[in-house]
Amino acid sequence: MSRHPLQPLAVLGLLMASPVLAAEEESAPRSTPGIQAVTGTQFLNPDAFLGGYQDPAWYKKNIPFFEAPDRQIQDVYYYRWYALLQHLRYATPGVGYIINEFVNAVWYSQKFDTISAAAGHHIYEARWLRDPRYLDDYQTFWMRGGGSARQYSFWAADSYYARYLVNGDAAFVKDLLPELIENFEAWSDHYEPANGLYWQVPVWDASEFTISSYQTNDPYHGGTGYRPSLNAYQYGDAMAISRIARLTGDAVLESRYLGRAAAIKATTQQKLWDPSRKFFFHMMRNNQAQNYPYPEGTLLDGREHFGFVPWYFNMPDPAYSEAWTALMDPQGFAATYGPTTAERRHRLFMKDAMAGCCRWSGVSWPFATSQVITAMANLLNNYSQPYVTRDDYFKVLKGYTVSQYKNGRPYVAEALHPDTGQWIYDGVGHSEHYNHSSYNDLVISGLVGIRPRADNTFEVNPLVPSTWAYFLLENVPYHGHLMTVLYDRDGTRYGQGKGLRVYQDGAFLGSAATLQRLTLPMAAPLPQERPARLENFAANAYATGYPVASASYTASIDDAQRAIDGRIYYDDIPNSRWTNYQSPNASDWLAVDFGTVRSVNQVRLHIYDDGGGVKAPASYDVQALNGSAWVSIAGQSKSPATPVGDAPNQVTFPAVSTRKIRVVFQNPSGAKVGVTELEAWGPAPSTFTDTFDANAARWTPYGGSWSATGGQYAVAASGGKAIAQSTRFSDFTLSARVTVTSAGDAGLLFRVTNPETGNDAHNGYYVGLVSGTGEVVLGKMNGAWQQLKSAPAAVQLNKTHLLKVVAQQGTLHVYVDDLNTPKLTFEDTTFLDGAIGLRSYQAAARFDDLQVSSRLLAEAESGTLTHILVKPSADASGGQFVGEIDHADSAVELRGLTVAKAGRYTVRITYANGTGGTSSHGLSVNGAAPQQVFYAPTAGWARFGTVSAGVTLRAGTNTLRFTKGEQFAELDVIEIIPRL
Ligand SMILES: [Ca+2]
Ligand SMILES: [Ca+2]
Ligand SMILES: [Ca+2]
Known part of the structure; x- marks a missing residue:
């Protein structure tokens, strides 16, 4: 009996997509989706694309479906959603979902095993998932939940704005603006005012052993330098902050960060660009401690992929586009499985590459490749230049695609040899499906060419080869709608007519006869549904303290605690499961002790089934501890009714309050049972x-x-x-x-x-x-x-x-x-x-x-009020709000706001602004000089919206005082939000 045979991945047989949609099976969701209420088109049969994938219901609820004549691009597309899913992890109640880089922790990972290096890629990629909770949680974690956002360079604000451009949810990104600004400003510890540039150590740009690092006596970290990467990230973040400030109506802030961006751009173009070599370079910083052989200001003697990164943010002026000739240059970055990370002609190219991880001396890194391809799509969309073409784009994307295979199946690990395509940094239980890059974002925003925008215009500019007779990208979540883009050269593939066609929420929106850029007016953003938040009270990412898992029998290589670590791996490797393999019992139980009484109304069992010695149970029963007795929970509704392996099995029931739950399993005939994750969900009252x-x-x-x-x-x-x-x-x-x-x-x-x-x-x-x-x-x-x-x-x-x-x-x-x-x-x-x-x-x-x-809330109407009017409203928190803050002496003073720790906090202000333009209040903390808080217009008076401001509070009680500023605004309630 095989112990844990590998799961087959995507079945590579020929399953042609049927244009007829099969009736969607009712199956348990992996998450608690807040999916759009709108319905989309039904041109593709999702089941035709999910052969071999576990938990197909998750894909049906979350991803846009994609069909292309290039089978490898299509297969890697679905694989990459699978790869992302392996790193989507419920960490702990209150934080919720985070995204990991490795399947298991590494020594340098931070809270919940997160690493900020590829967080920008994670957000660009996951912004196309329908369930908003994953990125809501993850983005909040980086800014407020204790994530180490600055451990590595991270284009945070840019990626947050990029996600806003897709989901159209201005309120979410505006709420995090104070933290995004402070995150940007915290990089001032890497800023050299004397030359107006940011510096970084190559290793903290996610790149060990670069061709610059090898020229120091610390080849692992490298010597500090002014780098096109971090300067471009800061440019991108400044632009994003400016644009988010515009959403809040704060013209001063908008203008300030536009200025910051312009300054970074000017200095980068002036100092990191070599006019003779026509490229952006790492520039040496004074580095005596490392006995650096080059004086400050020396530009590196070789090109690195980082020189393309400024175009990721549309930063360089058109005159700099000639840099891109290096991309397709055989002595530059061109490689079958490339691009390379350093140019081939450099004397250190591929130095030590085969000696072990992790060399950036030319090795092909998906992290870098996805940056370059994003930048290239920007170049082709937003610049007019003769240096690279759409055919080049497809060639590079195709090279990246064929790179992502191992033993004939889609796969991604850390990095590969650019000429042989062999994965060279790939460890068991370590880099499987390595989540350090994007791919599906390249397909959606580059190849298919949905160019996300803030306005109510849908723009698509496919970069597919002219030889393609068809493609279809179906039900892409965009501004709260579901968009479908199809191309059918002669109209025979999909039977909907010829050419490039766009659908919004299932209805035809517009078309073009040929493959070309198409811009169409579309409906205004719809708010994304966010159902009442549930938490998984069983999760314990760290295996310390509570919750604690136990079982009546556990196989020697498995571990009950791994069934509550937040990781769902239906595969044999990595191991994140409990099994009772080799148990002498016909029936075994797996229990969770929450450490305290919890109210739970749903249990999800992600059942591990290796098709050999461990299979789905014959049956199971969910029980709660009542006093000292285990009792079967009343009213269990199971979906599916018969337990299935490699999938979530959801049990809902009227809420029970209990400290411990357990699941009692009856073994199937001839096998035992396993669980990769046991989740216990319930509302989390604040x-x-x-x-x-x-x-x-x-x-x-x-x-x-x-x-x-x-x-x-x-x-x-x-x-x-x-x-x-x-x-x-x-x-x-x-x-x-x-x-x-x-x-x-x-x-x-x-x-x-x-x-x-x-x-x-x-x-x-x-x-x-x-x-x-x-x-x-x-x-x-x-x-x-x-x-x-x-x-x-x-x-x-x-x-x-x-x-x-x-x-x-x-x-x-x-x-x-x-x-x-x-x-x-x-x-x-x-x-x-x-x-x-x-x-x-x-x-x-x-x-x-x-x-x-x-939650630390203060109703405006409960404050100390001067020369204002308290008004009733059913829409207002507490049924009242404060209006007519119209006079020079009008004030709302909120006293007794107690926090335990001195430091930075976010004040979320619920206000109404019916003026039709921007208005403001002065906000004074503890009697200090006021800052201005700007209010974008809301739907009217007593029609509320929110805006956030950053404040410094002292330990103990604090007073916030709002006074009249420009024009007029009403106040409902404020919340003080701590940052962990
Ligand atoms: Ca697990
Ligand atoms: Ca009482
Ligand atoms: Ca109120």
Whole structure:
């Protein structure tokens, strides 16, 4: 019996696409899609293209379908969606999806194994997927979720704007503008004002062992230099920031970054261009530490692919286009499986290339190739020049395509020999389907030629060979619509008529008789549907802490924890699965302990099936822990009804609150079972409140005598704790009224996991009011009590005190009654998330009005208001907003905005601007000079939109003050958003 035979990839048999669409099967989605409500065309039969691919339903819900007369381009197109999918990973609740570069972690990867080097490629590629959640999460992660966006050079703002051009969602990209600006400005630590250029170390441009690096005594990293790459990225980012600023109505910002871009462009053209060699070069920076043999300002003695990167951003003036003669030059970059990363004529070309990873001395890197092909499509679309042609474009794209094979099947690893096509940096369990480049974006925006734009014009300019008689790209998500582009030279292929034809949401939009650039007016952007956010509470990317997976039996080479690592690999290699292979049992279970009670209404089992010893189960049952008993969850609706391997199996049910779930499997005949990922989904409330006026039904006591009486939750003098069910908060503001009514102490628990009966039988923090000593104490429990800090507080027996905790990562602030000055502050990172609870230690106590929120919101109408009017609106948060901020002395002052840590925050402002033009407010933080916040017009007065601003807040309480600026705007609510 074979243990884990390789899965067949795309079946290379001749499955011709039928023009008739088969009825789409109902199958479980891999994700929670917010897919357009619109329907598209149905010219292609998706099943004809998905032979051999696992989980075909995911492709049907997410990708544009593509048919071309060139079978290799078509096959690599579908393969590359598969390759991307292998790196799409649900990391942890709150963050959601991220995109990895390698299938397993490498030593230099950052949070959730991410690496920023190819993040620009990831975003360009994934912007054509229909489900907006993947990139919503991933882009937010880089700017707010703790991603190391500047570990490597990363054209962040450019890629975010490029995604906006496809999805048409201005609100999303505008919301991240403050962070994009700060990310851009943070590169000032790589900026040399004396010559107006950015410098970078080649390795941090994603390129080890370059021909410049070999000429230093640090060939791995290379010597610092002013590089066409980072300068072009910063140019692209400045242009993108300017364009996003235009969307917000901030003309000052728009103009400032247009100026920044122009300056970078001018300096790059002046200093990195060699007029005699007609190319952009790496220029040496003063580098004494490395004993650099070249003085500052020397241009490198060889061409590198980075010299083409400025065209990725449409940066160079037309006069510089002659650089492109090097691309097709046999002594330049031309290669069958190229282009090369350094020119062939250079004496260091391919130096050490076969000696091991990772050489950029000429080796063909998909990372570089996809940059060059993107740049080339820009050149062909936006410049008039005689140096490269459409035929050259196809030749290079075709070379890139045939590069992406191994043993006759589509494949991508790190890099390949440019002349033999052999993958030379390719390790098992490491670089499979290596996600470090784009390809489908090249097909869609270059070969088929959908040129994304901000306006309501659909532009397509195919770069396909004139010999092609047909192609079809179906249901491309674009501005919230589904666009189809087909070419049928004689009208016989698709029976829709001759020529180049465009469809919007299934309806004919326009056509041209021949292959040519076509621009058509189209409908305005439709908002993308984003259903209520669900989180996968089983995910644990790091295998430390909770959630914890366990099983009744686990095969020796497999691991239950890998079934909750966020990675879905149906293949044998890499291994990200649990199996019970060789189990003596007819039935085994796989369980997840969330560490705290969660509300779950959906389980997805990604069942591993190697076609040999491990197959889909005969049946399975999802169970929840109820007290100490496992019970089958009521109302399970399974899709599909019969378990299938190599696919998600979705089980929905009325929500259950439980700390542990498990799935009990019945083995199939003659085989065992496996799971590559077990997901447990449920809504993730960002707030929890309880006034205890009706009952305390949402609380689970662990010891003690608890009762909801008189609108409060009371515990008897023997003490004990109670945990709020299904709460899990990382960063939050928590407050409650606490009355201690006998000797001892009582207070709040937070970041609690693993609660059991017993004074200190849990993990987490406790803050308590001690009436006897008149103090507040902070401590942590890990089975035993450890006091961290105490402070005097006027705590009195039988007096009701307001106790408040503000937690942000490792910073904890505790307030008692006085909400302006914390009684104590402590730094500790032992526990970073968990449930909320109440606790008393040998004291009778009462609790009331408990509130916890991970969102810091302030309603404008609840502020301190001067010379304005509060107005009602059903559309406004809290039912009211503030209008008529019309006078020189009009002001909305929001006080008591408490954050745990000093630093940069984003303020998201919900406003209305019915003037039809741009308006503004002054925004002052803690009495400092105001900054201007600009408001683009909204649909009218009391019709709200959002804009974001970056502010610096101090630890503790802060005050924001809005005052009248240019024209007029109304304010509804503001939210303070932290950056991890
Ligand atoms: Ca897994
Ligand atoms: Ca109450
Ligand atoms: Ca409001």
